[in-house]
Amino acid sequence: MKYIFTLLLLQFCFFSINSHAEVADIGVSLKKAYVVNNSFTSFYQTGKYADSYSMICEMAQAIPDPTNNDKYISKPTLGLKLELRARATYIESITGIVRPIGFVVAVEESGETLISFTPLGKNVNGLWDGDVFNSWNGTSTKINVYSGDQEKKAYAHFDLRDGTGLFYKTSSRTHPDYFLSKCERILKKNLPVYEWK
Numbered sequence: 478m479k480y481i482f483t484l485l486l487l488q489f490c491f492f493s494i495n496s497h498a499e500v501a502d503i504g505v506s507l508k509k510a511y512v513v514n515n516s517f518t519s520f521y522q523t524g525k526y527a528d529s530y531s532m533i534c535e536m537a538q539a540i541p542d543p544t545n546n547d548k549y550i551s552k553p554t555l556g557l558k559l560e561l562r563a564r565a566t567y568i569e570s571i572t573g574i575v576r577p578i579g580f581v582v583a584v585e586e587s588g589e590t591l592i593s594f595t596p597l598g599k600n601v602n603g604l605w606d607g608d609v610f611n612s613w614n615g616t617s618t619k620i621n622v623y624s625g626d627q628e629k630k631a632y633a634h635f636d637l638r639d640g641t642g643l644f645y646k647t648s649s650r651t652h653p654d655y656f657l658s659k660c661e662r663i664l665k666k667n668l669p670v671y672e673w674k
Contacts, residue, residue, distance in 0.1 A: 503581050503593050507669060525670040527568065527576040532561040532620065534635055534657035535575045536584070536643060541652065551656050556587035559633060559644060559657060561622060580673065582633065584620050585643070594624035594631055614643060623648050634662045 510521035536557040544550040561578030584592040618644075623632040634649075635642025635657050642657035 501597060506589070509577065510674070518562045519674050520671050521674050522565075526667040527566045527670050528576050528666045529563055529566045529663060529668055530662040531563045531577065531580075531665050532635075532637065532660060533663050534559045534640075534660040536644065536655045536657060537663050539643070539653045539656050549653070549656070554586065557584070557655075558586075559584050559655075560663075561620065563668060566670050567672070568670055575670075577668070580622075582624075582631070584631075607615050610612045614634070617630060633657065 511517045512519055512663040536559055538552040539549040540552050542550050560583050562581045562583055564579035567576050567578050582594050583590050618637040621634040624630040631646055632648035633644040637660055640660045643653040645656055646654045
């Protein structure tokens with residue numbers, strides 16, 4: 478009995494230390510299932526599809542005002558947009574509400590991606606520590622996203638109520654690099670539905 482208890486304790490320690498949630502990598506097709514952090518469950522594709530929402534903003538360069546250090550001049554850049562892009566959906570069992578998941582933040586200029594990152598999680602001792610799919614719930618109006626690593630190469634926050642926000646190339650910057658404006662939800666059709674198993 479003591480031997481079995483010791484084995485179970487070692488197994489628990491092994492999984493607690495070494496298990497971590499998989500992440501849906503940018504540019505890689507979504508997997509049929511993902512391992513969930515510190516759990517024996519998985520998040521899997523049901524074979525169903527549903528419509529949900531991403532969020533998109535127009536961007537304009539924030540240039541410091543030479544006459545006032547606390548103000549910025551907005552320099553619009555035609556075709557420059559930031560999108561909080563849903564890659565899949567999850568249907569809440571109680572409410573039946575379809576919620577977008579698996580986000581990528583992409584900064585695009587005239588359709589060409591300049592910057593992209595997953596907005597949650599971090600790299601801890603060489604292992605990804607974060608959600609399989611990050612969790613903007615599609616209904617909140619104030620949204621904060623940052624790149625999914627320890628360096629936090631980019632950071633953005635925006636408010637859907639007034640349709641504005643700010644974008645920083647690194648989270649350590651105290652001054653914004655871009656203004657976000659005309660932020661709105663956009664419909665994404667036929668996204669794969671995931672469920673817990």
